[in-house]
Amino acid sequence: MRKIGLVGGISWVSTIDYYRFINEGVNERLGGLNFAECLIYSLNFGDVQDKTWEGSFDLLLNACESLKRSGVEAIVLCANTAHLFADQLEEKIALPIIHIGSETAKAINAAGIKNVGLLATVFTMEKEFYTKKLEDYGLNVLVPAKKETRDYIQLTLKEELGRGVIAEETKARYIKIVNELIADGAEGIILGCTEIPMLISQADFDIPVFDTTKIHCQAIVDYVLS
Numbered sequence: 001m002r003k004i005g006l007v008g009g010i011s012w013v014s015t016i017d018y019y020r021f022i023n024e025g026v027n028e029r030l031g032g033l034n035f036a037e038c039l040i041y042s043l044n045f046g047d048v049q050d051k052t053w054e055g056s057f058d059l060l061l062n063a064c065e066s067l068k069r070s071g072v073e074a075i076v077l078c079a080n081t082a083h084l085f086a087d088q089l090e091e092k093i094a095l096p097i098i099h100i101g102s103e104t105a106k107a108i109n110a111a112g113i114k115n116v117g118l119l120a121t122v123f124t125m126e127k128e129f130y131t132k133k134l135e136d137y138g139l140n141v142l143v144p145a146k147k148e149t150r151d152y153i154q155l156t157l158k159e160e161l162g163r164g165v166i167a168e169e170t171k172a173r174y175i176k177i178v179n180e181l182i183a184d185g186a187e188g189i190i191l192g193c194t195e196i197p198m199l200i201s202q203a204d205f206d207i208p209v210f211d212t213t214k215i216h217c218q219a220i221v222d223y224v225l226s
Helices: 012-030 045-051 057-069 081-093 100-110 122-126 128-135 147-159 168-183 212-224
Strands: 004-008 038-042 074-077 115-119 140-142 188-191 209-211
Touching: 004 012, 004 057, 004 212, 012 038, 012 212, 038 057, 045 057, 057 074, 057 081, 074 081, 074 212, 081 100, 081 122, 081 128, 100 128, 100 188, 100 209, 100 212, 115 122, 115 128, 115 168, 122 128, 122 147, 128 140, 147 168, 168 188, 188 212, 209 212
Parallel strands: 004 038, 004 074, 115 140, 115 188, 188 209
Antiparallel strands: none
16 A cells, blocks of 8 residues: 555645545455555645745645655645645655646546536636646636635635535525536536535535545545555
């Protein structure tokens, strides 16, 4: 079994899901008392917020280097937005990074979908680092058209979901936003922030929903057992 390093804490709430899904996945495949051999470097999300995502490269690099010194064979960034620096980090630390965008794109292609809606942090929705990765796999990515809608998603991710707070009125608003994306032509929806699956899921919609946390964790399990 390969040892992996998880850069978590962004947020700690979704890092718990990573730890659970990876261990459940390994145990499902191997049975008995077999679970993943992994290390977690949990960042203080407040430090990331203080530096802003664009200023957080050194924080992520330090976490990756610490994990590398501990003998891991691959790195996992437990947040979609952290993949802003995935290519640079991979080059700097000379270890593979299991990329959440690439794995999500593969899952969408396997479902035979081309037009897909994306819900994520403002940074992930508005910058090219993530949407370009999806487009490289032949996908057409739709995000909420109104800036105020994208800002609302950002606010609730930071002030509610990132703190583990689930509100019914927020869920209702998210469902409305997804339905607007469907009206704009989305054939599937990417839950492109690892906290969003806490709020909405496939059960809420008739079109395919792509939970990036679960997709990422499945790819991680495949790597660990390869």
